[in-house]
Amino acid sequence: MALVLTEEQQMLKDSAKEYLKEHAPVAALRKLRDERDEKGYNPSVWKAMADMGWASLTIPEAYGGLDFGYTGLGQILEETGRTLTASPLVSTVLLSTTLLNKAASDAQKEALLPAIAAGELLVAFASEESGVHRPLHITTSYTKAGDTYLLNGKKQFVLDGHVADKFIVSAKNEEDAISLFLVDADATGVAIERLTMMDSRNAAHVSLKNVHTNELLGVAGEGAALIETSLDIARVGLAAEMLGTTQEAFERTMSYIRERKQFGVPIGSFQALQHRAATMYGEIENCKSIVLAALQAIDADSEHLPRLASLAKAKLGETAQLVTNEAVQFYGGIGMTDDEEIGFFLKRARVAQQTFGDYNYHLDRYAKMNGY
């Protein structure tokens, strides 16, 4: 498949850019942060995003979705990366909807997917149990208790954990088999602790104490493969968001050094900055390639997805770190101030880098996949 967007995908991207610039710019994130907003995202913006179909892109038409594909969703994510828009797109659409599409029963899909498509239901994946990405390292337990399951454990860094209506929880039984469960956020025994993260985006610790649920998601004991494939899709989607963040930080920095004068000339005329800028340009071109190739691999149901997902997440992690660091350095003192927005990109990049596995995690995984 040619590594270019279709006309429809390009149109979707353009319209997302327009909308976000107007309604959810970086200033909106600053406002949410400064006002210590209760929800951490703007529900009316989210409703508008859902009305434009952004929450339905990967949902089948039978459940009220558009079935437009992940390459399209990737374009939206990239644009939200440019504006650093805080929304449930990653938690509910990219990750949870993927899990539901793959594993939910018809009845579960009927109950959940149309509500997600309408922007009326938020679902968060409660998976991690430490600050370091280890999705299959699970101590949260499940035991069968008659018709229901009993869950116990502590989940950490759950994206949108404090605003979610439901959780998808990964847990292990005594035989070390991994299963996924749907749990209502207001179920008895669920305790949520909201965290304030560096990027001002939502995350929470969620503890489960003797929580009852009768909603198994997918086949009991077959959660590991489901987690891995869904995470691979999420890694690619997040890489697309990081591509937007990285490009925006880079473009702002280029504008800045074209204008900022020292010694009577624009600092962008100095070769010491030019060569670093040109190097970053190249790495961003590489980022565009791997993100598009990986998004297309999701839509084509390619067997290469795991490798491409690790390539995408690693490369974007590496480049986002390089570019956001250089951005602050190129801005100089002004880049250190909270008034200037460039620092928001640095902060978002670091959190996104850790989410779903950092550079080292995916480098290690890539090497193992290639037999070394």
Place this chain on the structure above:
Amino acid sequence: MSITQFRTETRAWLEANCPKSMQKPVKKFTDLYWGGSKPYFDSEDQKIWFERMYERGWTVPHWPKVYGGGGLNKEEAKVLKQEMKALNCRPPLYSFGISMLGPALLHFGSEDQKLQYLPDITAGKIWWCQGYSEPGAGSDLAGLQTRAEDKGDHYLINGQKVWTSYADKADWIFCLVRTNTEGRKHAGISFLLIDMHTPGVSTRPIKLISGASPFCETFFDNVKVPKTNIVGEENGGWAIAKYLLTHEREMIAGIGEPAEVPLHQNAIDTIGLSNGMLADTILRPEIARWSMNNEIFKMTIARMLDEAKQGQSLGAKSSFLKYYGTELNKEKLELKLAATGQTGLVWEGEAYDDGHLPKYFCRTKGNSIEGGTSEIQLNIVSKHILRLPS
């Protein structure tokens, strides 16, 4: 014919017609057929392969048939390339006429010049070399001083070129010469075709750190060249030079031995695995990092070619490709040496592949110098893509 049908038929034809010995990686100079007025075939298979491909116009598949090419469109040419790669087929003819002069003539040459020179290039009859750099004009190429004086019906050439690839074997040279010494240095350069057999042309090979002598110094001492040998306008050569350099850069960007053993396999073979991981725990992430960048970079080449319209050059993007591809290639050879230790440093001896590895290692150091240094490429990206002030 549909593209799928074209692919099927091409594959079948290649399988039936490409000799097995021509489906092996190119390791040395004579593994490729270079053509020229004194043709040398390394084997009967090499000759058969060349003749079969030439008959179909597939020595240069994407050039128009009227100039001896195969007349394939962009998509067909890509399919042929993919199928040749899948079978590991060697190029049937390799020359600077195909990769460098041809594209320039197609773009800037007169119809007479195209008909005169292009068919000979596809037939491998003329060995062309390139005369760009001079002792005083390397990165500052436009500062070149080789003089072409207007003598009415001919130019009189005096000066010296350097890094002329295989000039000692070449029949003709395409050359940048100074036709005007006043005004902007870029505006006094012309693109001239010179017969190397003309009196006053002489060459001297340069021995490199790799031990090989692929490059020469070329001297012009009162060489008479007909004025019809100029391509494009007099003093309009810089545009052609730049156009050709982007071609050269695209070519160098895709450098590297085709279908070779993956780098990590080299390391596994020499160092071994421990618990399923490369036993050298420091080298392992370095090899993985290189392999990831290499895999992604190939996607970037493909994407940029997909984005470019048929027949259009990549422009300044080729500078990025050249920069990144050559730096990757240098890094790969560093990692290969690290993985092979002292064994990889043996310079001679059949048991050591006649020192192919250390010699190639030395050769790669030139990758980021020839065709414009890495630093020049970064300058071009800064100026023409990022629009940074000068």
